Amino acid sequence: MTRSTITTNEDLPLRVGEFETLAEGLDYAARGQTGCNFFSERGVLNRAMTYREIREEALDLAPRLVASGLERGSRVAVIAETRPEFFVFFFACQYAGIVPVPLPLSVNLGGRDAYVARLAAMMKRAAVSAAVASDDLIDMLRAAGQEAGIERVGTHEEFRAESAKNGFLRPLERQDPCYIQFSSGSTSLPRGVLVTQKAITSNARGIGQHGLALQPGDRATSWLPLYHDMGLVGFFLTPALAQVSIDYLATTTFARRPMLWLKILSEYGGTISFSPTFGYDLCLRRSANVDPAQFELSQWRVAGIGGEMVRASVLQGFAERFAESGFNPKAFLPSYGLAESTLAVSFTHLDTGLQLDHVDRESAALKGVAVPVSPHRDGAAASVRTFVKCGRVLPGHAVEIRDDDDSKLPERAIGRVCVQGPSLMQGYYSDLEATRAVITPDGWLDTGDLGYLVDGELVITGRSKDLIICNGRNIWPQDLEWAVEKLDGIRAGDVAAFALGDDEDSERVVLVVECRTPDPEAREALRRYVTAVVQKTAGVGCEVVLAPTRSLTFTSSGKLSRAAAKADFVAGRIRDVNEDLHTSQQESPVLAMAVGSD
Amino acid sequence: MDEMQNNSDSVFQDICGFLEQYNRNKIEITGSTDLNSDLNIDSVAAMDIIMEVEDRYDIDIPINLVADMRTVDDLVSAVQKQKEAG
Numbered sequence: 001m002t003r004s005t006i007t008t009n010e011d012l013p014l015r016v017g018e019f020e021t022l023a024e025g026l027d028y029a030a031r032g033q034t035g036c037n038f039f040s041e042r043g044v045l046n047r048a049m050t051y052r053e054i055r056e057e058a059l060d061l062a063p064r065l066v067a068s069g070l071e072r073g074s075r076v077a078v079i080a081e082t083r084p085e086f087f088v089f090f091f092a093c094q095y096a097g098i099v100p101v102p103l104p105l106s107v108n109l110g111g112r113d114a115y116v117a118r119l120a121a122m123m124k125r126a127a128v129s130a131a132v133a134s135d136d137l138i139d140m141l142r143a144a145g146q147e148a149g150i151e152r153v154g155t156h157e158e159f160r161a162e163s164a165k166n167g168f169l170r171p172l173e174r175q176d177p178c179y180i181q182f183s184s185g186s187t188s189l190p191r192g193v194l195v196t197q198k199a200i201t202s203n204a205r206g207i208g209q210h211g212l213a214l215q216p217g218d219r220a221t222s223w224l225p226l227y228h229d230m231g232l233v234g235f236f237l238t239p240a241l242a243q244v245s246i247d248y249l250a251t252t253t254f255a256r257r258p259m260l261w262l263k264i265l266s267e268y269g270g271t272i273s274f275s276p277t278f279g280y281d282l283c284l285r286r287s288a289n290v291d292p293a294q295f296e297l298s299q300w301r302v303a304g305i306g307g308e309m310v311r312a313s314v315l316q317g318f319a320e321r322f323a324e325s326g327f328n329p330k331a332f333l334p335s336y337g338l339a340e341s342t343l344a345v346s347f348t349h350l351d352t353g354l355q356l357d358h359v360d361r362e363s364a365a366l367k368g369v370a371v372p373v374s375p376h377r378d379g380a381a382a383s384v385r386t387f388v389k390c391g392r393v394l395p396g397h398a399v400e401i402r403d404d405d406d407s408k409l410p411e412r413a414i415g416r417v418c419v420q421g422p423s424l425m426q427g428y429y430s431d432l433e434a435t436r437a438v439i440t441p442d443g444w445l446d447t448g449d450l451g452y453l454v455d456g457e458l459v460i461t462g463r464s465k466d467l468i469i470c471n472g473r474n475i476w477p478q479d480l481e482w483a484v485e486k487l488d489g490i491r492a493g494d495v496a497a498f499a500l501g502d503d504e505d506s507e508r509v510v511l512v513v514e515c516r517t518p519d520p521e522a523r524e525a526l527r528r529y530v531t532a533v534v535q536k537t538a539g540v541g542c543e544v545v546l547a548p549t550r551s552l553t554f555t556s557s558g559k560l561s562r563a564a565a566k567a568d569f570v571a572g573r574i575r576d577v578n579e580d581l582h583t584s585q586q587e588s589p590v591l592a593m594a595v596g597s598d
Numbered sequence: 599m600d601e602m603q604n605n606s607d608s609v610f611q612d613i614c615g616f617l618e619q620y621n622r623n624k625i626e627i628t629g630s631t632d633l634n635s636d637l638n639i640d641s642v643a644a645m646d647i648i649m650e651v652e653d654r655y656d657i658d659i660p661i662n663l664v665a666d667m668r669t670v671d672d673l674v675s676a677v678q679k680q681k682e683a684g
Contacts, residue, residue, distance in 0.1 A: 041658060107661050109633050109644040110668035136660045252661060255642070256649040282642075471642060532635025539641030
């Protein structure tokens with residue numbers, strides 16, 4: 001039986017984030033016995049690897065990468081699978097002066113082609129010199145490499161088998177980049193966030209010392225994907241920079257068997273774990289036949305929430321369901337962050353649980369002011385909107401709410417959330433235009449989110465971008481639109497994708513497709529094709545609205561207005577061709593307000 | 599050969615049986631039924647199906663096989679392949 005790594009080093013003082021490079025942090029962690037533990041699809045501990053072992057293997061691999069001709073500063077793509085090889089490769093790059101580019105591992109049923117295209121676009125954008133994956137994924141990576149013109153694509157084993165002759169170590173230094181993360185931008189035009197050593201170490205320090213206040217006895221548990229900032233930074237790099245042991249479950253395993261998350265937390269004594277609201281929801285939905293008394297969750301002191309809008313009712317349901325497991329609702333720690341700021345921007349106070357802010361729905365939607373109201377007043381369900389506070393900004397960083405003219409807004413005014421500080425990315429890799437669009441001349445990052453401040457605490461109310469968030473994943477509407485436009489009989493500009501959803505519901509994806517054919521059978525076939533192509537592209541179900549031509553609105557510069565399409569749909573001005581025009585759909589004023597605000 | 603054929607038929611029947619719960623439009627499920635366009639399967643339901651199949655046949659279905667599963671036949675042959683691999 002494999003033994004897990006110990007939780008706390010006995011002879012090595014805890015140093016939380018006091019490092020200037022990743023390599024320096026791993027050098028220190030390698031002096032203890034803590035490390036990373038990998039669990040199987042059935043929740044059995046497969047492999048335990050101390051930070052010392054990770055470092056040793058990384059130091060063995062690094063000179064081979066150098067000897068193979070990869071130049072200092074070159075980029076190498078690595079599929080971010082939750083397995084030891086990824087960890088070793090990522091750190092080998094740090095010691096070899098190479099910038100790793102973690103790539104996603106999200107494959108939908110029948111989604112091979114979409115995945116290959118996505119990988120190819122990212123590799124092209126980062127101009128990588130080589131790419132690596134496990135045996136499971138190497139076929140698809142090779143196909144992507146061919147598409148992107150990348151010749152050197154290999155398995156981890158193949159890279160390890162390279163000669164180390166004439167190889168040497170040339171670690172990335174503190175003024176150097178650290179990695180490129182793709183979490184922003186559409187599939188066709190991906191944006192790679194260039195995170196520097198300064199940004200990662202600053203953010204890890206803020207998270208470890210301030211946000212989580214890591215202490216001896218802490219142990220992390222994670223199923224988060226390592227190609228997202230919350231998984232990569234929160235549950236790989238920050239723990240490594242704080243000598244914290246982690247227990248890992250692959251994301252695909254969690255999606256299939258979410259109870260394993262709670263089981264591993266129980267059995268290995270995890271004290272820190274994060275998830276989007278979606279993950280707590282999945283546990284709740286799959287726990288029908290589960291006896292909560294079998295879990296021991298009282299030691300779980302930080303149950304973090306991030307990555308999407310925090311939905312209070314779901315979390316309250318989770319806390320009730322697992323009260324018998326000893327789960328403490330005060331462990332809930334809402335947070336806000338984004339990859340452009342490495343990961344974290346703000347955390348609520350520890351040990352306080354969810355702090356809610358109830359505001360008048362109409363003032364928020366129409367006047368852009370979050371006026372506090374009592375949640376108990378008459379008709380509260382329709383007229384009160386409840387948000388979860390996401391806490392104060394990390395030390396050394398600043399947050400401002402600005403209007404469209406870049407002027408700073410007062411407390412409780414809803415506007416663009418802008419952030420400044422040492423955790424900010426240097427920019428999008430090799431994409432000056434996209435960088436200029438989000439970083440102001442005075443060095444502030446426009447997060448693209450909307451929110452307000454109350455007593456210095458940040459509240460997120462929505463997104464100013466058209467981004468669709470479904471089951472914790474970001475979906476770019478243009479990806480769906482472009483995929484549908486490739487269908488026979490559909491032309492560019494015939495399609496608009498957007499999401500409907502209020503503060504409590506998960507988002508519902510709607511595709512409005514202008515339909516030219518009067519033939520009922522052809523229409524139904526089209527409806528099926530659109531559903532299928534959306535499934536393959538993004539793995540989500542959708543509502544297909546076949547609308548008459550010229551239903552969609554375009555801006556004066558010829559850009560599709562999704563906001564207008566959404567408003568028209570909600571108001572009943574865009575309707576499906578099959579809908580009887582005489583049975584008019586009643587417009588719901590509440591729904592209109594909920595979706596009309598942004 | 600006959601035995602293998604029977605074996606594959608029973609897997610097929612079995613899988614069609616539990617796919618019924620996703621058959622919202624009550625179509626006839628055949629080998630060429632498209633999992634995405636003909637049935638009501640989103641990414642969460644897809645995970646449920648994979649788990650169900652893994653538990654039922656005591657196999658693991660790696661992610662690269664999932665990427666290639668377009669039809670019911672694809673699903674059945676992936677199960678066969680993993681069963682034989684043991």
